Amino acid sequence: MSDSNTTNAWTTAITEAVPNYVRVRGYDIAELMGNVSFGQAVYLILRGELPSQAVGKLMEAMLVASIDHGATPPSALAARTVASTGAALSASVAAGISSINEFHGGAIEKCARQLAMIVKRCHDSNESLDLATKVVLEEIKASGQRMSGFGHRIHTNDPRTKRLFDLADQAGVNGAHIKAATQVEQAFEAAGKSLPINVDGAMGAILADLGFDPSMMNGLFMIARVPGLVAHVHEEKTRQKPMRRIDPINHSYDGPAARSVADKI
Numbered sequence: 001m002s003d004s005n006t007t008n009a010w011t012t013a014i015t016e017a018v019p020n021y022v023r024v025r026g027y028d029i030a031e032l033m034g035n036v037s038f039g040q041a042v043y044l045i046l047r048g049e050l051p052s053q054a055v056g057k058l059m060e061a062m063l064v065a066s067i068d069h070g071a072t073p074p075s076a077l078a079a080r081t082v083a084s085t086g087a088a089l090s091a092s093v094a095a096g097i098s099s100i101n102e103f104h105g106g107a108i109e110k111c112a113r114q115l116a117m118i119v120k121r122c123h124d125s126n127e128s129l130d131l132a133t134k135v136v137l138e139e140i141k142a143s144g145q146r147m148s149g150f151g152h153r154i155h156t157n158d159p160r161t162k163r164l165f166d167l168a169d170q171a172g173v174n175g176a177h178i179k180a181a182t183q184v185e186q187a188f189e190a191a192g193k194s195l196p197i198n199v200d201g202a203m204g205a206i207l208a209d210l211g212f213d214p215s216m217m218n219g220l221f222m223i224a225r226v227p228g229l230v231a232h233v234h235e236e237k238t239r240q241k242p243m244r245r246i247d248p249i250n251h252s253y254d255g256p257a258a259r260s261v262a263d264k265i
Contacts, residue, residue, distance in 0.1 A: 014045065025049070039063060042223060046216060054171035055210065061167050062203050065160040066221050068228030071251050074099040079229045081246055083236040092236075096229040097222055105221040111149030111181075111204035112214045114140060118180040133183045147184060149201020151194075160199040168206050175209035 015024050022029040024041075025048050032041060036050065039060030043051045051059065070076070079096030087095075102110070114136070122132035140147055152158055168174060181197055181204075188195040197205075207217050 058171045063224040066224035080236040083233040092233040107148040107200035108204045109217040112208040115177045115180045119176045152198045158198040161202045164202045177205040177208035181205040
């Protein structure tokens with residue numbers, strides 16, 4: 001650690017940048033480059049320590065899972081609408097990011113907090129996970145809220161969920177929040193409701209078991225979604241007429257047909 005300057009107005013423990021040298025959380029950035037994955041680097045800068053390769057792979061999978069979800073989410077619509085006015089890439093992407101809030105992207109954080117309620121009750125009251133889940137779900141319902149991270153407006157079986165849980169298991173991440181999420185899904189099924197865990201719920205449970213502060217989780221979604229927003233803005237500017245009327249639903253996909261990653265690796 002470099003000598004602190006007592007005349008500085010404030011300090012940061014994230015990155016040290018001095019002439020010809022940059023250290024992220026103490027690690028030489030040149031050494032990180034090419035040696036750690038982007039998922040590991042994101043974990044490092046947010047948590048302060050380098051994770052294992054398996055956890056880094058899990059982090060990367062979550063980022064890939066949320067990279068884009070078509071042209072209809074509010075962030076894509078906002079970015080495209082602003083781009084259609086001739087705005088700069090930065091302004092258009094910022095508009096998309098600004099639309100990520102409680103009801104778009106926020107389910108990751110909210111689900112993590114609700115799962116934490118179940119975990120806490122189970123621990124504090126010495127109740128079974130099954131009973132604690134039922135009680136908390138009733139409390140959430142009585143408060144006029146919904147359990148976040150379950151069900152989806154498009155998918156009846158979110159294709160990203162199982163993959164994330166498989167990678168979490170491979171990384172040795174299978175703690176109380178993931179168990180609580182599985183119990184919630186079973187409780188809904190027992191009540192005759194088809195509300196499987198979606199990608200937001202999976203991410204909320206996994207990030208909670210990794211020890212992330214829930215207030216940071218919405219940021220993970222933002223980090224993941226930026227490349228998708230850049231692609232949407234570029235496509236809007238290069239394929240569409242300026243100031244067009246953007247219908248939030250009436251669109252079609254005309255990209256590549258289904259193909260496999262296995263063909264490229």
